[in-house]
Amino acid sequence: MFILTNSDLKITIFTQLNTCFIFIYCVIYDMININITQAKYVLGDEVMNSLEFAIKMELDGEKYYKEQAEINKENSLNTVFLLLAKDEAIHAEILKSKFNGTSYALTENDTLAESKNIFQGIGDFKNKIKCEPNQLDLYREALDKEKHSIDLYEKLLSEAVDENEKALYEYLIKQEKEHFVILEEFVLRVNRPDEWIESAEFGVRQDY
DSSP states (O other), X not given: OOOOOXXXXXXXXXXXXXXXXXXXXXXHHHHHTOOGGGOEEEETTEEEEHHHHHHHHHHHHHHHHHHHHHHTTTSTHHHHHHHHHHHHHHHHHHHHHHHHTOOOOOOOOOHHHHHHHHHHHHOSHHHXXXXXXXXXXXXXXHHHHHHHHHHHHHHHHHHOOSXXXXXXXXXXXXXXXXXXXXXXXXXXXXXXXXXXXXXXXXXXOOOO
16 A cells, blocks of 8 residues: 655645646736737727727728818818828738738838928918818817827837837837827917918927
8 A cells, every 4th residue: 555655745735736836827927928919909899909900090090081181182281181091001001911921011201291391381271271160170089099099009019029010110100100290280270370370390389
């Protein structure tokens, strides 16, 4: 008959506890070590991860800017909104490539510089730009959406470990911040047309 000594019993208990602790550690590690791209977002009945959510945001942005381009087809802002729509479409395609594991290129653009030139050439902003009663609220909503995009990409950047991922999110953050500046300039010019006809420098703000 096999009899366990106190020493054998201690070893057996220690081994079992150690195995249990390792198992618990692995479960917890798997739970907290989820890549941010697997975080879930719920839109209505649809559940999507961060990349899918970002793609949807970019496509929604493209649609919105195309709608604004149509509203402003008779003035210079048409060009600005088309530039913004093009950027969002490019961002969506880049993110789709990232999601599908295919190659993509991070190409810089001149949207901010071109928009600056357009704004400076408009002159009497309020009289030349078509602004329907609810348009200003829509532009403010667009500002909020750009801010949400920036926040998401900054979060993705903070969780990225791969240098290519970091470069991607830094690129998107930079471009979305430029979009934010453009929209903010537009909102301020509509709100304070007399003060911004001769704006000293695009994107420079006073505190109000």
